[in-house]
Amino acid sequence: MLDLNVVPAESRPAADRPAARPDRAALQRSLEELLAGSDAQCASLSRFDADAANCFVEVTAGTTLIARGGLLPIECSTNFTVAAGGDVFASADLREAVRYDRGWDVVTVAGGMRSTCTIPLTLGSRPLGAVSFSSRESGVAFAPTIDSVMSVSDQLVLALLGHERDAHASRRVLICVDDLLAAEGLARIAERELGAEIVACASVEEIAGRVRAETDLILLDSYVQGRRVDEQADVLRRHGVKARVMVVSSFDVESNRAASLRAGALGYVARDAPVPDIGDAILRVGSGERLPAVPIDASEHQGEQVTAREGQILVLLERGLQVKQIARHLGISDATVKGYQRNLFAKLDVHSTTAAIYAARRSGLLHSLQGTVRAPSPDGILAPLVA
Known part of the structure; x- marks a missing residue:
């Protein structure tokens, strides 16, 4: 092992150490198994600190060039630089590699390594770290090793997040969507991804009463019981709820994306996404x-x-109801309906009911609003609607 005077983590000031505490035992076991199944002689698993542009070596296996706890600038290594960009780096012969001349590259070659590869570990699109393998032999085919790492990357990421994830991850997920089948599907996905307790709620008010902590995750549709997501968020704020909110939208349209932003949601995804x-x-x-x-x-x-x-009024107009019918259905006066109608025309920049319906259909707004009014009963009469 070369002595490069890399400062061990234990001797650095606490403020300079990485905040996370990965499950190093799990990482060590996984790395040793991966190395045993490869043609390389050494391996390391590192974590990226994107803010500081550093790479922290969590665990090593075999005869490595750097000890566990070492800290290197990402840019000093071609392997780390490529992996930090989310790509795999592999070279079967470093002596013939083009532009393999960064500081740590030179050390790697001087240390006798002739083949190397580095595979990024990502959370979504964000690279959290990387697994590196090196061999003193040239011509090593790393494809099987890369495949092996990719097959266990989820477990490695969870172990890399370790105690930080245990402390801050959502352990309860509250779901409120009008579609029961969709709610069941989201529950299974959340249960698998987070290992969380799942709580199904019938309304946003019920969610407000059942949230326990700021780390609880709330999954909302863009519209639930006639309320747009920003209006749902207002209800939660009035109840003092500060939990995380994510929107899984039944209708992926511009107005719903904008409403999610106004609601302060941490994330937005279309329900028909993979x-x-x-x-x-x-x-x-x-x-x-x-x-x-x-x-x-x-x-x-x-x-x-x-x-x-x-x-609600826009949907009823689209269904062919007249002002008097809408007023009776909603329990308001004709004049009030006409007032809402004028507001709609102004907001949609139109001057007639026909133009309003066309504009709302074209923008996808009507698709988003279909849940705001209940379907007609078998006798053709609209069921009463609570505002």
């Missing part, structure tokens, strides 16, 4: 991470400020 993507989003938000905002077309403004009552 299950692995939904699971990844739940894991990341449940671990306290804020997901990148879904792009919103700045020119798309239709319906973003439509209230729940205005949304």
